[in-house]
Amino acid sequence: MEWNFKEICIVGLGLIGGSFALNLKLRGFPGKITAVDINPEAIEKGIELEVIDSGSIKHSIAESADLIVLSTPVGVYEEVLKQIKPFISNRAIVSDLGSVKGHLVYRCEEILKGIAPFVGGHPIAGTEKSGVENVVENLFEGAKFIITPTENTDREAMEKIANLWRNLGSEIVVMDPYHHDRVFAAVSHLPHVVAYSIVDAIDKLSKELSTNLFQLTGGGFRDFTRIAMSDPVMWRDICIENRENLLSALKTFRESIEKVEKLIEKSDGNGLKSFFEKAREKRRSVK
Numbered sequence: 001m002e003w004n005f006k007e008i009c010i011v012g013l014g015l016i017g018g019s020f021a022l023n024l025k026l027r028g029f030p031g032k033i034t035a036v037d038i039n040p041e042a043i044e045k046g047i048e049l050e051v052i053d054s055g056s057i058k059h060s061i062a063e064s065a066d067l068i069v070l071s072t073p074v075g076v077y078e079e080v081l082k083q084i085k086p087f088i089s090n091r092a093i094v095s096d097l098g099s100v101k102g103h104l105v106y107r108c109e110e111i112l113k114g115i116a117p118f119v120g121g122h123p124i125a126g127t128e129k130s131g132v133e134n135v136v137e138n139l140f141e142g143a144k145f146i147i148t149p150t151e152n153t154d155r156e157a158m159e160k161i162a163n164l165w166r167n168l169g170s171e172i173v174v175m176d177p178y179h180h181d182r183v184f185a186a187v188s189h190l191p192h193v194v195a196y197s198i199v200d201a202i203d204k205l206s207k208e209l210s211t212n213l214f215q216l217t218g219g220g221f222r223d224f225t226r227i228a229m230s231d232p233v234m235w236r237d238i239c240i241e242n243r244e245n246l247l248s249a250l251k252t253f254r255e256s257i258e259k260v261e262k263l264i265e266k267s268d269g270n271g272l273k274s275f276f277e278k279a280r281e282k283r284r285s286v287k
């Protein structure tokens with residue numbers, strides 16, 4: 001296996017940054033792994049779990065890295081890049097693992113102009129948990145890793161990032177950054193917002209019925225709302241950074257809800273059956 005990098009510094013050592021570090025180690029990455037986090041406990045835990053070799057709350061730890069990977073919530077990217085900028089070596093590449101790309105990728109390129117090449121990336125794997133204490137072995141194995149180049153992207157840097165993720169067992173998909181945001185507004189951001197909203201609705205219904213409905217839930221509720229246990233800061237930032245695409249996906253979702261609502265109102269059995277059949281076939285086609 002060719003690794004191309006000698007020292008990787010992860011900025012934001014949470015579930016995803018920590019899982020990235022852990023799986024680099026499990027796959028035999030021979031170099032050093034360091035991390036920066038505003039939370040000293042994340043660094044302590046990362047060292048204790050042997051996920052990183054060393055870490056700090058100071059950005060200066062990144063100065064010997066030849067790869068710096070952002071894995072904070074997307075809302076602080078700008079602040080983080082400005083803080084780390086003075087410490088980026090002239091050999092380093094900067095990449096990220098964030099859930100929103102589009103304008104953010106261009107903003108990162110702008111901040112790093114003349115300093116380091118930036119390669120936007122997004123692993124399509126995760127869990128509803130957060131924090132380095134919840135790292136997952138083989139999280140990226142068989143998962144897609146989206147790379148979002150722009151017309152400015154350094155192709156050699158991009159190939160090195162693609163190779164690194166292939167080494168972790170991921171399948172590389174190359175996508176335009178703005179297209180990425182429309183796609184993931186639909187398949188990831190919309191379901192999360194809907195899951196949080198379902199919980200909100202059931203909470204209201206609990207009050208209406210003077211019954212704690214959450215004590216009476218079964219598998220349907222559990223399967224549907226697992227992701228409503230996801231980190232609120234991460235999802236706040238995703239919703240704001242991908243606002244336009246998410247609003248447009250929500251509009252389409254509202255049309256679907258209105259459609260099924262009308263069928264129920266009319267007690268249209270055939271209509272409902274065909275609506276459910278179509279959705280069932282689509283869902284069954286997804287592995």
Ligand SMILES: NC(=O)c1ccc[n+]([C@@H]2O[C@H](COP(=O)([O-])OP(=O)(O)OC[C@H]3O[C@@H](n4cnc5c(N)ncnc54)[C@H](O)[C@@H]3O)[C@@H](O)[C@H]2O)c1
Nearest residue numbers: 012013014015016037038071072074098099126127130131
């Ligand atoms: N959780 C998922 O399923 C998932 C999947 C793919 C991508 N992502 C993306 O990965 C990134 C990280 O998500 P996560 O689930 O690991 O979140 P997390 O909450 O587990 O970890 C985020 C870490 O960033 C640190 N942090 C916050 N602000 C910081 C700052 N200014 N400087 C340095 N560190 C800071 C936090 O202390 C925390 O340790 C996000 O951008 C998210 O969109 C998440």
Ligand SMILES: O=C(O)C(=O)C[C@]1(C(=O)O)C=C[C@@H](O)C=C1
Nearest residue numbers: 099123124125126127128188227
């Ligand atoms: O499995 C989960 O808990 C996830 O939410 C993972 C998930 C997703 O929506 O599929 C969440 C956000 C990411 O950017 C990528 C993956």
